[in-house]
Amino acid sequence: MRPGLTFQPQITPGLLRTLEQLPVQAQRRFQRRAIRQAMTVFQRIAKPLYRAHRTDIPRKHLDQSLAIKTRSYKSPTNPKVGVVWGVLGFRLGRVKGRELVNDTKRYSHEWAGWRAHFFERGFRHSRSGRTVAGRRYLELAYKVGQVKAQQVFRMSMRRLIRSNGKNAFRMPRNFLRREIAIGRALR
Secondary structure (H helix, E strand, O other): OOEEEOOEEEHHHHHHHHOOOOOOHHHHHHHHHHHHOOOHHHHHHHHHHHOOOOOOOOOOOOOOOOEEEEEEEEOOOOOOOEEEEEEEEOOOEEOOOOOHHHHHHHOOOHHHHHHHHHHHHHEEEOOOEEEEEOHHHHHHHHHHHHHHHHHHHHHHHEEEEEEEOOOOOOOOOHHHHHHHHHHHHHO
């Protein structure tokens, strides 16, 4: 995944106490599921922004290539301590190790991850010397959705703990209506 947005939520002391009563594996699983739910907030805000820049060229578009990854890392010294993190970024294509594989390497310019780097960060024309500013939509999505993502994380954690991991919080359709409108207005 190319340029991305990372998010590490704050866990309240009360939620932390109830989490510590659960087995370590359940803690990690619940946190990972909850952070995935929180990352969908940023994805839902960013998708309409990238969708406005679609072309008629038949290739992977930026809004279709947004992907969420979550990881949980254990501490080597203390098995009860660890870090759970989530990232929203663009798919690169098929990757093995650090190398692009077969058709992805050959047609890497077709994949959205390659183009997202220039779209987000900007670039400078080599011939004319003109600089094109980047859009920085991921940063915008983070600023607009940070509070809502934190709320979704907490609600999802509570729901997972109450249901013993059976169901997480589902966002209603109009849950992010205000944030999406702010994102569109700021672009």
